[in-house]
Amino acid sequence: MSKLDKPTSLWRNGITMLGWFLGWSLGLIGVVLLGMDLAHGHTSSYVGILIYLVMPMLLGGCAVLVGVGLVWAQRRARRGGREFRMPVIDLGDRRTHWQIFWWGLIGTALLSITLLAGYRAYHFTESVAFCGEVCHQVMQPEYTAFKQSAHAGSSCTECHIGPGAEWFVKAKISGMYQVYSVLFHKYSRPIETPVQSLRPAKETCLTCHWPAKFFGPVLRSWTHYASDETNTPWTIQMLVNVGGGNPAHGPIKGIHWHMEGINSVEYIATDRQRLSIPWVRVTEQSGKVTVFQSEDPKAQLSAADTAKLPKRRMDCMDCHNRPSHQFRSPNELMDQALSSGRLDATLPSIRAEGAKLLAATYPTQAAAQSAIEHALRTRYAADPRLDATIRALQNIYSSNFFPEMKVSWKEYPNHIGHKLSPGCFRCHDGKHVSEDGQRITNDCKICHAIMAQGPGKIATEYTVAGQEFRHPEDIGDAWKTERCDTCHTGSP
Ligand code: HEC
Ligand code: HEC
Ligand code: HEC
Numbered sequence: 001m002s003k004l005d006k007p008t009s010l011w012r013n014g015i016t017m018l019g020w021f022l023g024w025s026l027g028l029i030g031v032v033l034l035g036m037d038l039a040h041g042h043t044s045s046y047v048g049i050l051i052y053l054v055m056p057m058l059l060g061g062c063a064v065l066v067g068v069g070l071v072w073a074q075r076r077a078r079r080g081g082r083e084f085r086m087p088v089i090d091l092g093d094r095r096t097h098w099q100i101f102w103w104g105l106i107g108t109a110l111l112s113i114t115l116l117a118g119y120r121a122y123h124f125t126e127s128v129a130f131c132g133e134v135c136h137q138v139m140q141p142e143y144t145a146f147k148q149s150a151h152a153g154s155s156c157t158e159c160h161i162g163p164g165a166e167w168f169v170k171a172k173i174s175g176m177y178q179v180y181s182v183l184f185h186k187y188s189r190p191i192e193t194p195v196q197s198l199r200p201a202k203e204t205c206l207t208c209h210w211p212a213k214f215f216g217p218v219l220r221s222w223t224h225y226a227s228d229e230t231n232t233p234w235t236i237q238m239l240v241n242v243g244g245g246n247p248a249h250g251p252i253k254g255i256h257w258h259m260e261g262i263n264s265v266e267y268i269a270t271d272r273q274r275l276s277i278p279w280v281r282v283t284e285q286s287g288k289v290t291v292f293q294s295e296d297p298k299a300q301l302s303a304a305d306t307a308k309l310p311k312r313r314m315d316c317m318d319c320h321n322r323p324s325h326q327f328r329s330p331n332e333l334m335d336q337a338l339s340s341g342r343l344d345a346t347l348p349s350i351r352a353e354g355a356k357l358l359a360a361t362y363p364t365q366a367a368a369q370s371a372i373e374h375a376l377r378t379r380y381a382a383d384p385r386l387d388a389t390i391r392a393l394q395n396i397y398s399s400n401f402f403p404e405m406k407v408s409w410k411e412y413p414n415h416i417g418h419k420l421s422p423g424c425f426r427c428h429d430g431k432h433v434s435e436d437g438q439r440i441t442n443d444c445k446i447c448h449a450i451m452a453q454g455p456g457k458i459a460t461e462y463t464v465a466g467q468e469f470r471h472p473e474d475i476g477d478a479w480k481t482e483r484c485d486t487c488h489t490g491s492p
């Protein structure tokens, strides 16, 4: 028997040996890293990428090297007319028993490590760190807003993927496309919204929220500051009729009346952002169907268009479109900072100065930060509160404005409310009528009851029955006839 007939001989070639050696070395490093990651408990994004994405690829490369070497050695042997034999397993041989034992042991260990690493890789690619930090610049706006939202304790996948294998696979396929679009800069800035492929609310929001349990009104309070020298405050407090309930126990009332599966509301939007809604169809629990159309001749749809255009059934996201990524407007941010004390309301004209700086257009985050500092240093040069004011305004800017991704409140309007964008008034503008003359209500009291309003940081004149709205600035009856967002844009 020549030397070449030995089963191991094919393995003894440079390429295979190299693959074999590299594979074992990398594998050893991988096991150590995996152990460290397990001991640490929480996977940081860069370590995660190294262990769960780069390492498997490198190991795969080593396996290919081993295979290529074997094929090459086999060909070479054939060409040289030399005989070679595939390994023979002789169960009668005691040495084979030992070999089976050892290889079985190593195989089981390798399989266990692979399964463990696979399980961790699955969790890592589902983690907030992976979604939010890996494509840092692209996801930074959404990730930053997420960390400030009521949902900071949940994870991206609970809203964006949800339970079940089908959506898991869909998400991984679209994830691969996203990796490609990030690598080759194919993504749009800002990322387009609404997200067309978002999973229906029933399968995401409702895994945690239980609409039958949204009862009664909630108290909300706003303190606004005027753009004058003294930053004069004005406070509004109202009970918002959130409503909801269980249809088995009585009628569904209040804002959550539109709940899916109870009263079905479908609509046609004529723009991508779903801000313009000329056609609405309601199917009540009783089966009664009513169609409302806009009275505005410019917005009206022909019968042919109505039949043809896609209809969307309203779900949680048609109002809560920013549950986790809210980018606020300069005016709102200044009002919040002044009322919470982050900014000192006794600094002359700070409301107007701050809002102007937040609303300006800057090419990059760094440019914005230095422009804000420069302007404040010029305006409040000798003031002892200067440094704290600069820091506060810079922080506010960096959590709500992302010039590199072109993200700000303007690109992502929030549908809750109606002051800065049409929101509820997309339908509740008092101008949507049915054939029998019924209107989608515009009565201020159907959605909220004003408890107190007036000058000062703390409202004083409370009424239990609710009061008529007083517009802080004298604009006559304009607030009754025009939509609030025709004048209120969120910036000076
Ligand atoms: C509470 C649910 C929820 C969570 C948690 C959540 N998102 Fe979203 N996200 C949404 C909704 C709803 C939209 C769609 C907004 C729309 O269609 O107007 C969205 C939109 C987006 C968009 C599209 C751009 C935009 O701002 O509209 C990106 C990107 C995004 N999310 C990333 C993330 C990342 C990254 C995380 C985790 C760090 C995350 N999301 C966590 C609900 C969520
Ligand atoms: C993983 C569970 C989970 C999922 C999924 C989820 N939420 Fe929440 N949601 C929460 C928790 C927890 C809170 C915080 C409650 C608190 O702070 O009292 C919350 C709070 C809220 C609030 C009130 C706070 C606020 O921001 O005004 C709204 C509205 C809300 N969620 C809407 C949604 C919508 C819409 C979706 C689907 C896109 C959704 N949630 C998906 C767990 C979830
Ligand atoms: C017609 C618009 C609309 C729809 C549809 C809608 N909501 Fe709301 N929801 C509101 C408004 C408005 C509020 C009050 C928010 C506020 O004042 O900040 C609210 C409040 C909430 C709150 C906070 C309740 C509290 O006590 O503070 C949660 C949670 C919530 N909604 C979840 C949902 C879920 C889940 C769905 C889908 C089943 C849904 N909403 C559908 C408009 C809507």
Ligand code: HEC
Pocket (backbone or CB within 6 Å): 241, 252, 253, 254, 255, 256, 257, 258, 265, 266, 267, 277, 280, 282, 292, 314, 318, 319, 415, 416, 417, 423, 424, 425, 426, 427, 428, 439, 440, 441, 446, 447
């Ligand atoms: C796509 C259209 C549409 C949008 C957007 C919309 N609604 Fe409605 N809403 C309706 C229709 C249609 C009715 C039923 C007709 C009516 O009662 O006027 C209704 C009814 C209501 C009712 C009365 C429920 C009852 O008790 O009888 C409330 C309260 C309400 N909506 C609040 C809101 C709030 C708050 C928002 C914004 C966060 C909003 N709606 C957004 C279409 C819409």
Ligand code: HEC
Pocket (backbone or CB within 6 Å): 220, 222, 236, 240, 416, 417, 418, 419, 424, 425, 428, 441, 442, 443, 444, 445, 446, 447, 448, 469, 479, 480
């Ligand atoms: C279809 C429901 C609906 C109708 C009709 C409605 N509102 Fe509102 N309004 C809301 C919601 C929802 C909010 C926001 C609550 C939140 O952000 O938590 C809001 C917020 C407000 C605020 C507080 C905004 C701020 O930043 O100070 C004022 C003031 C207000 N509404 C006045 C009115 C007046 C005046 C009318 C009648 C012309 C009216 N609303 C009609 C639903 C409605």
Ligand code: HEC
Pocket (backbone or CB within 6 Å): 224, 225, 226, 227, 234, 236, 331, 419, 471, 472, 473, 475, 478, 479, 480, 482, 483, 484, 485, 486, 487, 488
């Ligand atoms: C014709 C234009 C116009 C319309 C329509 C209008 N406003 Fe105003 N509003 C103003 C002006 C001007 C001011 C004072 C300047 C400022 O501080 O922005 C003001 C100030 C306010 C303020 C206090 C300061 C602030 O910036 O928040 C509130 C609250 C307010 N308006 C609510 C509403 C609501 C709610 C509606 C719709 C029901 C509405 N306004 C419709 C022009 C308008």
